[in-house]
Amino acid sequence: MRILVAVKQVPDTATQVKVSADPRVIDTTGITWIISPYDEFAVEEALRIKEKRGQGEVVAVSLGPERVKEALRACLAMGCDRAIHLNDPAWSDADTLVTAKALAAVVRQEAPQLLLCGRQAIDDDMGAVAAQLAELLGWPCAYWVMEEAIDADTKTVRAARQVEGGLEVFDLPLPAVLTAQKGLNEPRYPTLRGIMGAKKKEIRDVKAADLGWAPEPPQLSVVTLEALPPRPPGRIIQGDVPTAVKELVRSLREEAKAI
Amino acid sequence: MTAGIFSDEHAMLRKSIRVFVEKEVAPHVRAWEDAGQIPRTFWRRLGALGFLGLEFPTEYGGGGGDFLSSVVLGEEMARCRSGGVAFSVLVHTDMSSPWLTRFGTDAQKRKYLPRIISGESVCALAITEPGTGSDMAALATRAERRSDDYVLTGSKMFITNGVYGDLYFVAARTGPGSPERRHDGLSMFLVERGLPGFTVSRKLDKMGMRASDTAELAFVECPVPAANLLGTEGRGFQQLAEGLQRERLMAAVLALSGAAQALEDTIAYLRERTAFGEPLAARQALRHRVADLATELEAARQLVYRAATLYAAGEECVTEVSMAKLFATEVANHVAYDAVQMHGGYGYMREFPVEGFFRDVRLWTIASGTSEVMREIITKRLL
Numbered sequence: 001m002r003i004l005v006a007v008k009q010v011p012d013t014a015t016q017v018k019v020s021a022d023p024r025v026i027d028t029t030g031i032t033w034i035i036s037p038y039d040e041f042a043v044e045e046a047l048r049i050k051e052k053r054g055q056g057e058v059v060a061v062s063l064g065p066e067r068v069k070e071a072l073r074a075c076l077a078m079g080c081d082r083a084i085h086l087n088d089p090a091w092s093d094a095d096t097l098v099t100a101k102a103l104a105a106v107v108r109q110e111a112p113q114l115l116l117c118g119r120q121a122i123d124d125d126m127g128a129v130a131a132q133l134a135e136l137l138g139w140p141c142a143y144w145v146m147e148e149a150i151d152a153d154t155k156t157v158r159a160a161r162q163v164e165g166g167l168e169v170f171d172l173p174l175p176a177v178l179t180a181q182k183g184l185n186e187p188r189y190p191t192l193r194g195i196m197g198a199k200k201k202e203i204r205d206v207k208a209a210d211l212g213w214a215p216e217p218p219q220l221s222v223v224t225l226e227a228l229p230p231r232p233p234g235r236i237i238q239g240d241v242p243t244a245v246k247e248l249v250r251s252l253r254e255e256a257k258a259i
Numbered sequence: 260m261t262a263g264i265f266s267d268e269h270a271m272l273r274k275s276i277r278v279f280v281e282k283e284v285a286p287h288v289r290a291w292e293d294a295g296q297i298p299r300t301f302w303r304r305l306g307a308l309g310f311l312g313l314e315f316p317t318e319y320g321g322g323g324g325d326f327l328s329s330v331v332l333g334e335e336m337a338r339c340r341s342g343g344v345a346f347s348v349l350v351h352t353d354m355s356s357p358w359l360t361r362f363g364t365d366a367q368k369r370k371y372l373p374r375i376i377s378g379e380s381v382c383a384l385a386i387t388e389p390g391t392g393s394d395m396a397a398l399a400t401r402a403e404r405r406s407d408d409y410v411l412t413g414s415k416m417f418i419t420n421g422v423y424g425d426l427y428f429v430a431a432r433t434g435p436g437s438p439e440r441r442h443d444g445l446s447m448f449l450v451e452r453g454l455p456g457f458t459v460s461r462k463l464d465k466m467g468m469r470a471s472d473t474a475e476l477a478f479v480e481c482p483v484p485a486a487n488l489l490g491t492e493g494r495g496f497q498q499l500a501e502g503l504q505r506e507r508l509m510a511a512v513l514a515l516s517g518a519a520q521a522l523e524d525t526i527a528y529l530r531e532r533t534a535f536g537e538p539l540a541a542r543q544a545l546r547h548r549v550a551d552l553a554t555e556l557e558a559a560r561q562l563v564y565r566a567a568t569l570y571a572a573g574e575e576c577v578t579e580v581s582m583a584k585l586f587a588t589e590v591a592n593h594v595a596y597d598a599v600q601m602h603g604g605y606g607y608m609r610e611f612p613v614e615g616f617f618r619d620v621r622l623w624t625i626a627s628g629t630s631e632v633m634r635e636i637i638t639k640r641l642l
Contacts, residue, residue, distance in 0.1 A: 190272075195268050
């Protein structure tokens with residue numbers, strides 16, 4: 001069974017993101033890039049499905065500039081068999097729908113039985129591409145998946161998705177789209193062997209023309225990015241306890257409107 | 260930062276180990292420091308991830324990596340803020356077991372390497388004795404050949420991983436040296452825990468490196484199978500001298516990377532702590548001190564990288580390694596002193612990691628060849 005995993009490269013969670021001189025984009029100097037953590041769960045799950053079944057192929061795919069190769073190589077080091085890089089300036093201002101359309105074109109070429117994504121990327125938190133892909137492909141889709149099990153004859157997948165207070169369980173006919181929630185698994189660390197092995201695996205560059213891509217303006221574009229206003233400093237309420245408590249309750253009610 | 264000597268693959272390995280250290284090591288080091296012991300499960304986990312066999316040949320289950328992979332391991336392990344944890348791991352991977360791949364027979368490698376790589380057998384190096392440290396030729400532990408065994412008698416001191424270890428790389432005298440060639444007649448042995456006559460006399464109580472266990476060992480008529488002679492009988496000193504270059508480089512790497520972490524912790528503290536109405540980070544006396552320390556660290560790092568590059572290329576590098584070990588470990592101690600000073604009262608408190616680093620790093624101008632021995636080696640080649 002072939003599984004496609006769509007991953008996005010995002011700034012490391014520890015990065016202090018700054019708005020650049022062009023206020024529509026962030027300043028990328030000095031940023032460490034990682035695979036978006038939910039996407040990493042998706043990669044891990046794909047590898048586990050393959051390992052459990054003892055056969056199959058896991059293909060990682062990502063859209064983005066040249067630096068994205070590093071994320072794809074990390075997928076290969078974890079154990080993916082090959083990778084596809086949608087790497088073309090035509091997609092430099094892609095919104096989620098353009099991204100989904102480009103990925104859908106690759107999915108049609110690759111014809112996997114399962115498409116795994118993270119539940120959302122941790123940079124813009126849109127969480128839209130997987131749903132848009134499912135819609136474009138006409139495939140069923142389950143978000144926030146905590147458990148999955150594919151039946152023996154690869155016809156359906158049982159997916160348990162996180163809902164308030166429990167799990168909601170669906171049987172989806174394959175091919176299907178699943179998005180990974182934290183808790184689905186614990187991703188592996190690439191080992192040195194995996195890293196060395198990744199050097200020999202293929203990362204195929206795909207240009208817009210390879211997909212018969214007609215240029216398409218994004219429907220969403222960023223107008224401006226603004227940094228959060230600095231948090232106001234904390235206040236220590238002085239005085240004896242009864243008075244201080246009264247003041248605390250008053251300010252929680254009237255100023256913070258917390259109670 | 261690391262552009263120059265490290266490849267993309269090293270960078271990926273570094274990321275792997277860094278995430279592992281953040282997630283699975285750093286949260287536990289305080290408990291391990293207090294216990295004076297690293298749990299077995301941790302060794303197995305390291306083994307399962309392939310971190311204990313980075314450089315070992317793939318046919319024995321190793322990663323087939325190069326020396327710089329081990330440098331990456333040392334640098335990232337030292338970031339866990341416990342010198343003892345990093346030290347224990349690197350004693351296993353770099354300061355003992357490489358002698359097996361370098362000098363072992365195929366049978367020895369097949370028997371021991373898979374367990375070393377999996378973390379089932381923890382390794383220790385036993386050279387130093389109660390009466391002999393720097394002067395290796397004066398070793399008093401004897402190994403007498405009796406039919407199929409070498410019978411060991413003597414004691415070993417300051418042996419890291421010695422209390423809970425499984426496989427000991429032991430140096431002993433198999434024959435007399437001559438007055439002009441005192442170093443002749445030493446040999447190395449692979450000694451397994453549990454052999455009759457081999458006991459841990461005591462667990463030593465140390466200033467720092469408290470998560471790593473340190474032992475005094477006793478051998479009383481301990482029969483070691485002749486098949487466990489490592490390398491050539493009588494050539495132990497030469498074999499040891501060769502491996503010591505790796506050990507010294509690793510000592511420098513661990514000391515420096517720990518110091519880099521301590522400096523980062525100090526910078527974070529200076530930003531946070533206020534005095535006289537402004538963060539400490541605004542005070543020029545401290546700012547300039549940080550600049551000096553960062554500069555010293557970078558100079559030391561380049562010296563270590565230079566020596567590591569020569570070593571990795573298999574070139575003659577005794578002078579460079581000795582210089583790197585000397586300079587890096589002294590700089591690391593200087594950083595520790597100033598890091599505590601800049602933390603003020605908190606730097607003296609156990610809850611702040613610089614306190615632990617200050618105690619841990621003190622070892623590094625002593626272990627793996629003292630600063631005085633390093634100076635002697637360097638001068639011998641100059642004068």
